Amino acid sequence: MTDFTPTLTPFADHDAELAKAEAGVAKLAATRNDRWYPKFHIASDGGWINDPNGLCYYKGRWHVFYQLFPYGTAWGLCHWGHVSSADLVTWRREPITMAPSLEQERDGVFSGSAAIGDDGELRFYYTGHRWANGRDNTGGEWQVQMMAVPDDDELRHVTKLGMIIDCPRDKVHWHFRDPKVWKTGDVWYMVHGVSSADRRGQMWLYTSEDMVEWTFKTVLFEHPDPDVFMLECPDFFPLADRDGNEKWVLCFSAMGSRPKGFMNRNANNAGYMIGTWEPGGAFEPQTEFRLWDCGHNYYAPQSFDAPDGRRIMVGWMSPFDHAMAMAGDGWCGQLTQLREVFLGEDGDVHTVPVPEADALRADDVEFGAVDLAEGGRMTLDADLEAGEIELSIDLANTTAERCGLRVHETQDGGYVYVAYDAQTGCVVLDRQNGSGTDGGYRAAPLSDDELAADALKLRVFVDRGSVEVYVNDGHQVLSSYNFPTQGPRAVSLTCESGGLRVKGLTLHHLNGIALE
Secondary structure (H helix, E strand, C coil), X not given: CCCCXXXXXXXXXXXXXXXXXXXXXXXXHCCCCCCCCCCCXXXXXXXXXXXXXXXXXXXXXXXXXXXXXXXXCCCCXXXXXXXXXXXXXXXXXXXXXXXXXXXXXXXXXXXXXXEECCCCCEEEEEEEEEECCCCCHHHCEEEEEEEEEECCCCCCCEEEEEEEECCCCCCEEEEEEEEEEEEECCEEEEEEEEXXXXXXXXXXXXXXXXXXXXXXXXXXXXXXXCCCCEEEEEEEEEEECCCCCEEEEEEEEEECCCCECCECCCCEEEEEEEEECCCCCCCEECCCCEECCCCCCCEEEEEEXXXXXXXXXXXXXXXXXXXXXXXXXXXXXXXXXXXXXXXXXCCCEEEEECHXXXXXXXXXXXCCCEEECCCCEEEEECCCCCEEEEEEEEHHHCCCCEEEEEEEECCCCCCXXXXXXXXXXXXXXXXXXXXXXXXXXXXEECCHHXXXXXEEEEEEEECCCEEEEEECCCCEEEEEECCCCCCCCEEEEEEECCCEEXXXXXXXXXXXXXXX
C-alpha cells in the first residue's frame, strides 16, 4: 500500500454552517402545522428531507441520518439530519451532522453510508456534490466520494477527512454517487451508482484494505434496460434462504425505467434482484427486478446489519413526483417505518416492521371474526389519528369483487381504500377519493400460491398523513401519502358486489415515537 491522504479543501467553517442550518430548521419548526405531521414516522422538525443515510447501531444507540434542506420545504442544498434511539421505539432529535463546507461538496453533502471498522470505530462515506459550471445543473454535475469520522460516541459531531475518490469524468456522464461500504472476508468493499459515459445505469465496485484508500475493481452490475440511465442509492448484502444457502440481494433505485403494467408506476422506482456473487466479480442475477414497495411514495432505501444479525431497512416516502400538501406546513417528507428484511419460505424477499415497533401499541381492540353482507360497512374507529389494523380475509368464503378498509375517512366523503381486488388478484391502495395528492391507485399483485391460500393477511398502518400496507408477512408493501381534510378520520371495513368473511380483525391505537 502507498501512503494516501484524502483531499481536504475547506471553503467555510463547518461549525458555523451547522449553526446556520439549525437556525433554519428552528425557524420553520416554530410555525409548523401538525395536521399531517407523522406521529410514528421519522421526519425533520422543519424543512425538506429525502434519502436515509448512515444507518447504524453504534455503542448502544441506533442512528438514522437523512438528507435535509434546512431552509425550505423543497429540495435544496443537502445537509445530513440525525435522529437516534436506544430501543427502536422512541427517538431523539440530534444536532445536524454535516453541512457543505468543502469545495467538493459546495453544492450538497449527498447520500452515503456508515461502516464500523475492525477497531470498533465508525466511518462515514458520502458523496460530495457540485454543479460543474458553479451555478446550476445546465452544465452537468461533478460528484466525488468523501469520508468523515465522528468526534464523539453519540455521533453528534464529525471531522471531515475530505475526498477519497475523484470522479473519472471521461468515463461518467454526470452521476457518480451514494457509496455503500461493507466487509466480506478480509476485504472492504464499496459500491456506488454511476451513469456511464454512454448513459447506462451501473454499479461500480471498489476495494480497500484500510477503509481510506480505495481502488476500482469492476462494474458490479449494468442494468439491462437502456432507458435506465442511473442506479441511485445502491445497496448489496447477503441473506440466507430456508436451507441456509447464501443469496445476494442487489438493491438500487432505477432512474429512467418506464411503466409496464403494475410495475414502475412512479417517476423512479426502488427495487432489488436476488442472485449470486463471488467477491471481486460481477453480480449474477437469478430474478427479475422486483419492487421493494408498490406504493406511490417509496424511494432510496438503505439497510444495515443489526447486532443480532437482522438486516434492517428504512426508505424515504418520496414526494418527488408531485408537489405535496404538507410543504406549506413548514416540513416536507418522512421516512418509512424501520423494516426487517428476510427471505421468506417462498424464496422471495419480505419486509416487515421491526418487532420492537409493537411497543408503540397503546391498546388492542379485538373484533374477532366478522361477516359482512354485500355492500356492508362496519365502522372500526370514528377518528383514528395513528393506528395499526391487522386483518385476515377468508378468500375461500369471500365473494366480494373488492373488499377491505377505508382509512382517512372524512365527513366530506374523502377516504383511501385499501382493498383486495378479486378481478385482478391484487391488493390495491386507491386514492381516487383521497385528498391533497394526484390520486390514482397502486397495486400489489398476489402470487398463485397466495391466491390459492385460505387467508390474505394485511397489516395496515395509518398515520396522520400516510398509509403503509404490509401484505402476507411483508411479501408486498404499499406506502403512500394522503392528506385528509379537517375533522374526524374514521376507519371502516367494507365490501362491494359480494360478501366478506374476515377470520380475524384487531385494531391497535399507536403512541408516537416521541421526537423532541
